[in-house]
Amino acid sequence: MLTDSSRAADFPTLKGIHYLNTAAESIPPLCVNEAVAEYMHHKSMGMRGRDFHFPRVEACREIAARHLGLATDEVSFCSCSSEAYNLLASALQLTPKNEVVVTDLDFPAGATPWLTAPESSRPVTRLWKNRNGSLDLTDLAALLNERTALVQVSLVSFYNGHRIPFAPLRDLIRKHAPQAVLAVDVTQALGRIALDCQDADILISSTHKWTLGIHGGGIIGIPKKSAARLTTTAGGWYHISNAFDADRFENPRIKSGALSFSVGMPSFAALYALNASLRYLEQVGMAQIIAHADPLVARVHAGLKELGITALSAAQPDCTSGIVAFTHANTTAINDALLAQNIHVMHQVGRIRIAVHGYNTEEDVDKLLATLRSVLGG
Structure with a gap:
């Protein structure tokens, strides 16, 4: 979950995709x-x-x-x-x-x-x-x-x-x-x-x-x-x-x-x-999951800010969660572009919700932000 090898062994269906939608549906481990x-x-x-x-x-x-x-x-x-x-x-x-x-x-x-x-x-x-x-x-x-x-x-x-x-x-x-x-x-x-x-x-x-x-x-x-x-x-x-x-x-x-x-x-x-x-x-350890995933959430917040996107809930340094969401006039186009890159988020008309868990990686976040920059011209 926290390393390339354990992630590949425990979550084989994550291969080739960037899954950022755990707040809707998780990917269960093989166990x-x-x-x-x-x-x-x-x-x-x-x-x-x-x-x-x-x-x-x-x-x-x-x-x-x-x-x-x-x-x-x-x-x-x-x-x-x-x-x-x-x-x-x-x-x-x-x-x-x-x-x-x-x-x-x-x-x-x-x-x-x-x-x-x-x-x-x-x-x-x-x-x-x-x-x-x-x-x-x-x-x-x-x-x-x-x-x-x-x-x-x-x-x-x-x-x-x-x-x-x-x-x-x-x-x-x-x-x-x-x-x-x-x-x-x-x-x-x-x-x-x-x-x-x-x-x-x-x-x-x-x-x-x-x-x-x-x-x-x-x-x-x-x-x-x-x-x-x-x-x-x-x-x-x-x-x-x-x-x-x-x-x-x-x-x-x-x-x-x-x-x-x-x-x-x-x-x-x-x-x-x-x-x-x-x-x-x-077994993985909740402290390890939090220490791994919270910085990824902070990266999402920072990346959205650079793109001029205001998250629906501000980053809370002492009160973090795994979810970041934002609204935009073109969320359908954004979601289509994300799916074309095998990036999975929650899309409802007008809103995009991103969820980061312990099986997510820096690559997932970087791919997300790069795609957003490409779509929004940032």
Whole structure:
């Protein structure tokens, strides 16, 4: 991942391309392919395969907890981040008397459960708007009050890579809305940057981006201090401690906190993959990944500045992320030129998003900037 030889061995599909789109889809290392193949081998054993499936879930829980900085029993899994947020909504049981704060840099999964709730139970949603690509805590303070029941943020924005300074955010919320749940989406952070948000009430992540896993998984972390009030009321069976006991119809008992978010049969294939990918990242070393990738991000910022392009979120020396994005009138032409050079970024009309992970190289960034200079005449 960090050398030419390890990159070639672990990511053979990167040969001949410059892949800068991990914020949308990662390229899994070969060990993930092998883990999914192992799942299929175990699945082909029928019921006997479960002797392997469930221990693998627990192994994945253990490594996921280490990456999140939480205890093993504070971490669980569901099918995706969208499911996790809907389960959070069922746990909170908000009403029109409650208020929710979301940001305009957040992914829709973290905002829509509150916006689409039935009118009779829909909380008041307040929008924390960005200023020139950044979220100003002064603006948040004006939105907080005793009715604030939830503040939902992304540690790193999917849209432009803005990273929220967590400690000042936490302190502000605890001061002005001490009863509010602080929910943090770490999808664009986990596996790429050092997490500093373990003091949030709930952490949520998908599994197919910077963690180098595949689709079908959602990670939930809920510290014990928040477990009682963040226990879902959704139906299911895997999260019921007495699901097959004689009293299950009279008194079903839901497991507390994060464990309540695993309502049904685990998505074993996704968790085999996640177990392998997180262990791969741990073996490479998160500190090494950060030390390798952050200077490449800084090079992208510097190169865009030389071209007269203003990134949607300014470079943050002490608060880095893996994402750089910009807008331009000719993004379709830019993207076509990049693809002609086998450079892969995220393109939406009007916006280009670049994502740099540990498997990226100086050559990837140099090729990107050279192509941009060619297209834009810089």
